[in-house]
Amino acid sequence: MSAQCVLVTTTFSKSPDELRFCLAQETVKRSRECGYPIIVVDGSPDVRNQSILAAAGAFVFSEEPPGMGASRRQAIRAGLDFSSGTADVIVWLEPEKHPMVALLPPLVSAVASGQYDLVIPKRRTLDSYPRYQAASEHLANLALGAITGRPDLDLYVGPRVMSRTVAQECFLSYEGTYGDNWESIFLPVLSALAQGKRVGSITVDYVHPPEQTAAEATPGIDRKRDVQRVEVIAAMARAAKDLGFCPPLQPV
DSSP states (O other), X not given: OOTTEEEEEEEOOSSTTSHHHHHHHHHHHHHHHTTOOEEEEEOOSSTHHHHHHHHHTOEEEEOSSOSHHHHHHHHHHHHHHHHHHTOSEEEEOOTTOGGGGGXXXXXXXXXXXXXXXXXEEEESOXXXXXXXXXXXXXXXXXXXXXXXXXTTOOGGGOOEEEEHHHIIIIITTOOOTTOSSGGGGTHHHHHHHHTTOOEEEEEEOOOOOHHHHHHTOSHHHHHHHHHHHXXXXXXXXXXXXXXXXXXXXXXX
């Protein structure tokens, strides 16, 4: 796989034994097997975590400054700087979604070829997710589709496959105005649309890690998903209003 593409992610785990951290190690392993360099910005309090990720093959950076949005921008910035700025395609992905790595080639090619400036993977089905999560993400995507005028975009999938221009002008230019948490990877997509960037949707046969599905089908996590969904939709709606963004009319 060409080094023109670099994967970037962030991690935060209290110990190396946490499920999400174990899945992150698998993501690093699969990335290296597929020929993708991977950058991890880590904010874990346990000093062992960074050594474990580095041993697995990641380029690891300490989180500076702390915070969800700031750490994601740090990771994207590191991706732009990778190998003296030779990476043409930057892929942001959540650390636990290791099955996505093998599905990246057509998405990366679509950006590298100039077909799109930004690609959002579209999951063919959410059947592998906890039932409540699948329903919550479907509802959120419907609301975000109405705001952006792009109901085809599976914005809740997580990964973003972007050109250097989109990374710089959309993702790194976001200053956390609307909270700087989960919305930090959603608002830049709205910015890309507002700027007339070519934003594409490509369907993938993604299957969620079964151990994560089993661990996260809990009432407590369901309530966190409610908070995330409400905050992301509200931030996107406010940003669209502030930008004066008018979604394109959809055919009846």
